Amino acid sequence: xxxxxxxxxxxxxxxxxxxxxxxxxxxxxxxxxxxxxxxxxxxxxxxxxxxxxxxxxxxxxxxxxxxxxxxxxxxxxxxxxxxxxxxxxxxxxxxxxxxxxxxxxxxxxxxxxxxxxxxxxxxxxxxxxxxxxxxxxxxxxxxxxxxxxxxxxxxxxxxxxxxxxxxxxxxxxxxxxxxxxxxxxxxxxxxxxxxxxxxxxx
Numbered sequence: 001x002x003x004x005x006x007x008x009x010x011x012x013x014x015x016x017x018x019x020x021x022x023x024x025x026x027x028x029x030x031x032x033x034x035x036x037x038x039x040x041x042x043x044x045x046x047x048x049x050x051x052x053x054x055x056x057x058x059x060x061x062x063x064x065x066x067x068x069x070x071x072x073x074x075x076x077x078x079x080x081x082x083x084x085x086x087x088x089x090x091x092x093x094x095x096x097x098x099x100x101x102x103x104x105x106x107x108x109x110x111x112x113x114x115x116x117x118x119x120x121x122x123x124x125x126x127x128x129x130x131x132x133x134x135x136x137x138x139x140x141x142x143x144x145x146x147x148x149x150x151x152x153x154x155x156x157x158x159x160x161x162x163x164x165x166x167x168x169x170x171x172x173x174x175x176x177x178x179x180x181x182x183x184x185x186x187x188x189x190x191x192x193x194x195x196x197x198x199x200x201x202x
């Protein structure tokens with residue numbers, strides 16, 4: 001089956017491309033062109049806007065401007081995707097954003113590290129206030145947040161919820177298991193299919 005979207009997967013803090021290889025392979029078998037892009041270093045030593053610029057650079061280098069995109073971001077990767085989408089013009093070609101256990105409203109676990117990106121992921125940070133001030137770009141595309149109530153890395157776990165888009169709760173036990181959970185894989189596939197079938201806008 002020919003798919004319209006190219007799917008870009010962006011992993012989280014301390015991760016590389018390997019983190020999302022399983023999900024990427026699953027989606028590729030379902031017919032989507034997939035690419036894992038993991039801006040480095042991912043240890044929080046670079047600000048999220050810098051990581052988003054790197055994401056934008058790699059997308060521009062590898063995909064023609066006419067290619068519509070779906071972004072799938074895990075944890076910090078979801079915020080990198082949002083920065084690209086909301087602040088760097090990524091909305092012009094992005095049709096869908098799916099985030100997996102992303103701290104849209106911050107996480108208290110980010111206080112464990114005093115690095116640029118982790119400071120930005122603290123609840124109430126200037127970065128998050130600016131990102132969440134205007135959610136109209138998320139409303140203009142197909143946006144889905146998949147999250148687990150048992151997450152002890154995203155604290156509180158409800159931080160993954162936003163007042164726009166679709167919020168899907170899948171009770172995975174451990175944060176990093178989210179990208180390995182077959183139920184999550186199926187949910188991502190189904191959300192992408194909803195766009196392909198014209199059931200959602202964006």
